[in-house]
Amino acid sequence: MDNYEQKLGIKAWAEADRPREKLLLQGRRQLTDAELIAILIGSGSRSETAVDLSKRILSFYQNDLAKLAKLSVKELSKFKGIGEAKAIAIVAALELGKRRKETEEDGPIKITSSKDAYLILKSELTDLPHEEFWILLLNRANFVISKHFISKGGQAGTVVDPKIIFKVAIEQNASSIVLAHNHPSGNLTASEADIKITKQLVEAGKVLEITVYDHLILSDHSFLSLADERLM
Known part of the structure; x- marks a missing residue:
């Protein structure tokens, strides 16, 4: 038990902080999907880091961000370690990503088909x-x-x-x-x-x-x- 608690102490919290440091030092494109979600989550628990929690959620949806983007706050909150505030942050970020895909053209758009x-x-x-x-x-x-x-x-x-x-x-x-x-x-x-x-x-x-x-x-x-x- 002592070894287990020691493993989840400083080492676990350090891992939870690494995505932020990695983004600052290496840039956002160097982060995995799980690391980006971990930044949104902010913190994990004594039994699971934010990165591990993110990996668990992604794994449940076959690492498919499109499936994750369909989830509601209520559905995300069903995961242990995800409260309403964290679920809202994830939903909001994925919605921003979706809107980012929209390309705005200069001038009016004509419908021909x-x-x-x-x-x-x-x-x-x-x-x-x-x-x-x-x-x-x-x-x-x-x-x-x-x-x-x-x-x-x-x-x-x-x-x-x-x-x-x-x-x-x-x-x-x-x-x-x-x-x-x-x-x-x-x-x-x-x-x-x-x-x-x-x-x-x-x-x-x-x-x-x-x-x-x-x-x-x-x-x-x-x-x-x-x-x-x-x-x-």
């Missing part, structure tokens, strides 16, 4: 454990005006209110819109409900002279265009 719309919307609709519905607003020349969150649902679906969609479009003087929602399951097949609501929105848009160009279904790594598939 379903892929163009996908590239703009994927940052909002990937790494989510639930469904969300968003719209992309375009002007008469098909340049993007803005993107808007419409609704949030569970794992199996989300409620879409046409009145909210077209209210936003009218307020922003949009000439056309692109609909989008995600399938957390990764299944890119359009359901009967997806097709039905799309056709309803297309018809409603005709009355208001707002064209519904497309409806995208996104997974974490790909997408389906109902327009390309001629399902709308």
